Amino acid sequence: MTEVLTAEQMRAIEQAAIKSGAVSGLELMERAGRGVVEAICDKWPEFSVGSVAGGAAPRPAAVPRDISEKLKRAAVLCGPGNNGGDGFVVARLLKERGWAVKVFLYGDAAKLPADAKVNYQRWCELGAVQALSTVTFEGDQIWLLTDLVVDALFGTGLTRAVDLPLVALDAEPAVGHTHQVVAIDLPSGLCSDSGRVIGEGAVQADLTVTFHRRKCGHVLADGPEYCGSVVIKDIGLAPTAEVGGQSRPVWRDAPDAGVLAKGQGAHKFTHGHALILSGGAGRTGAARLAARGALRIGAGLVTLGVPPSVQMEVACQITALMLQRVGEAGALREILSDDRINAVCLGPGLGQERARELVPIALQNHERAVVLDADALSAFGDDPQALFDMLHNKCVLTPHGGEFARLFPDIAQRLAEPALCGPAYSKLDATREAARRAGATVLFKGADTVIAEPDGACSVSAAIYDRSAPWLATAGAGDVLAGFITGLLARGVAPHEAAATAAWLHVGCARSFGAGLIAEDLPEQLPKVFSDLGI
Ligand SMILES: NC(=O)C1=CN([C@@H]2O[C@H](COP(=O)(O)OP(=O)(O)OC[C@H]3O[C@@H](n4cnc5c(N)ncnc54)[C@H](OP(=O)(O)O)[C@@H]3O)[C@@H](O)[C@H]2O)[C@@H](O)CC1
Numbered sequence: 001m002t003e004v005l006t007a008e009q010m011r012a013i014e015q016a017a018i019k020s021g022a023v024s025g026l027e028l029m030e031r032a033g034r035g036v037v038e039a040i041c042d043k044w045p046e047f048s049v050g051s052v053a054g055g056a057a058p059r060p061a062a063v064p065r066d067i068s069e070k071l072k073r074a075a076v077l078c079g080p081g082n083n084g085g086d087g088f089v090v091a092r093l094l095k096e097r098g099w100a101v102k103v104f105l106y107g108d109a110a111k112l113p114a115d116a117k118v119n120y121q122r123w124c125e126l127g128a129v130q131a132l133s134t135v136t137f138e139g140d141q142i143w144l145l146t147d148l149v150v151d152a153l154f155g156t157g158l159t160r161a162v163d164l165p166l167v168a169l170d171a172e173p174a175v176g177h178t179h180q181v182v183a184i185d186l187p188s189g190l191c192s193d194s195g196r197v198i199g200e201g202a203v204q205a206d207l208t209v210t211f212h213r214r215k216c217g218h219v220l221a222d223g224p225e226y227c228g229s230v231v232i233k234d235i236g237l238a239p240t241a242e243v244g245g246q247s248r249p250v251w252r253d254a255p256d257a258g259v260l261a262k263g264q265g266a267h268k269f270t271h272g273h274a275l276i277l278s279g280g281a282g283r284t285g286a287a288r289l290a291a292r293g294a295l296r297i298g299a300g301l302v303t304l305g306v307p308p309s310v311q312m313e314v315a316c317q318i319t320a321l322m323l324q325r326v327g328e329a330g331a332l333r334e335i336l337s338d339d340r341i342n343a344v345c346l347g348p349g350l351g352q353e354r355a356r357e358l359v360p361i362a363l364q365n366h367e368r369a370v371v372l373d374a375d376a377l378s379a380f381g382d383d384p385q386a387l388f389d390m391l392h393n394k395c396v397l398t399p400h401g402g403e404f405a406r407l408f409p410d411i412a413q414r415l416a417e418p419a420l421c422g423p424a425y426s427k428l429d430a431t432r433e434a435a436r437r438a439g440a441t442v443l444f445k446g447a448d449t450v451i452a453e454p455d456g457a458c459s460v461s462a463a464i465y466d467r468s469a470p471w472l473a474t475a476g477a478g479d480v481l482a483g484f485i486t487g488l489l490a491r492g493v494a495p496h497e498a499a500a501t502a503a504w505l506h507v508g509c510a511r512s513f514g515a516g517l518i519a520e521d522l523p524e525q526l527p528k529v530f531s532d533l534g535i
């Protein structure tokens with residue numbers, strides 16, 4: 001788990017380091033620029049060729065002669081703040097490595113912040129600076145005849161739409177020529193906190209190099225699409241305690257094997273008993289998927305609660321799962337009188353009418369964990385507050401975008417409004433606000449899944465970059481996720497941890513199976529994913 005930072009949090013960390021005397025702003029900028037050049041050379045080995053002041057950079061053996069020995073050309077676009085300052089450092093370092101570098105400045109050099117101005121002046125001793133304007137974009141289109149465009153226009157300080165045709169940087173290259181685009185900290189035009197494009201457009205980068213930690217904008221909304229790939233460079237900032245503002249969201253890496261392993265000598269009740277409620281005839285598949293997920297993830301026992309009319313339909317399809325008739329409210333009350341059932345899942349295929357009847361019963365015992373998904377959420381679209389009034393701290397809601405909008409229409413609307421200024425309202429903000437209002441854990445699904453608690457604690461578990469899982473967009477995948485969460489809750493994992501771990505494993509299963517995935521495959525991949533985790 002690593003922190004994901006907002007612009008404000010990053011600034012606070014930087015300021016704390018400078019104030020402590022541990023490092024100067026100028027030194028941080030130098031390290032940032034150096035980190036960018038390193039990342040460029042790592043990603044494109046052919047770019048690492050050239051002379052470095054004090055010695056020649058090694059030529060990778062794999063690079064053919066004719067490519068490696070051509071003079072490399074870079075266009076560095078610098079903005080009016082410290083992101084621009086990083087750009088001047090990169091320009092200088094590339095020049096020292098033998099590149100032909102053209103530098104453009106958007107804004108007034110006299111108004112650059114102090115550290116950026118120092119690096120502007122250092123660059124001026126090496127080369128010229130041309131003014132960057134819309135005309136430059138329309139005019140000589142320098143980036144079409146370069147090998148590398150360095151976007152140092154705006155980073156965490158973006159406050160409004162950029163008045164430049166940034167999409168032109170991604171224009172079709174000249175015939176027989178390609179150029180790469182590297183963004184410093186963030187692609188300009190992308191909001192660091194929300195991952196949303198402020199205004200009309202943002203730079204489409206091939207590589208984004210950021211510092212110290214990921215920013216929220218790298219992992220949310222449009223961020224992954226615009227960032228290309230993200231490299232995080234250490235610039236020597238120490239991990240710091242939270243400074244003001246909200247708690248820092250965390251990025252979920254692989255779960256701790258210790259949480260998922262089963263100890264020796266345990267019996268099935270040690271790992272809990274999950275009850276998954278099913279809907280009526282022809283609608284039992286979703287609950288069966290969830291139940292299979294709960295069982296595979298390690299719940300000791302999993303029972304499907306089905307209306308009497310579908311008992312045969314379901315019985316024909318299951319083996320290790322157990323079956324109980326749960327017709328109306330009274331039947332559920334009776335089965336839940338068994339305290340060993342410690343986690344319940346309602347929603348997948350349940351039907352809204354059945355959900356309205358059964359959800360209140362399932363929520364009565366505040367010691368029992370409850371996952372509410374699909375119909376169990378939509379059923380309360382007319383009166384979300386009635387649902388919120390029944391929730392407690394062992395509940396997990398797992399809405400997708402449509403269900404989220406039904407329960408939290410005002411929050412969803414705010415999130416959908418165009419982002420006109422930065423920092424813009426984000427999915428993290430929205431999920432936190434929803435969790436606070438609901439008084440329960442909310443897992444807001446998507447490629448950028450966010451999990452939030454009423455107290456503001458927040459995780460991102462996303463299917464992006466090297467964990468992208470396009471085949472996960474398939475019918476029934478959400479039902480399996482609800483089952484995974486329910487199974488972990490039955491095993492005694494706390495709600496936030498259960499939701500975040502399940503989300504990570506869900507993506508892991510999809511990636512492990514690969515192309516052709518359907519929902520049924522997800523639980524069946526868990527043994528392999530567990531094994532890869534050393535469990
Ligand atoms: N924090 C750290 O630890 C480190 C940070 N570092 C680097 O600093 C970067 C942050 O620097 P920063 O705060 O100066 O912000 P930055 O993005 O350069 O822009 C601010 C300027 O742009 C202006 N402006 C905004 N939007 C605009 C628009 N649409 N169109 C026109 N102008 C607009 C804004 O004007 P204002 O809103 O004040 O009118 C202000 O003048 C960070 O991303 C990283 O690269 C590294 O050096 C290493 C350590």
Ligand SMILES: [K+]
Pocket residue numbers: 083151152153154155183184185186187188
């Ligand atoms: K940038």
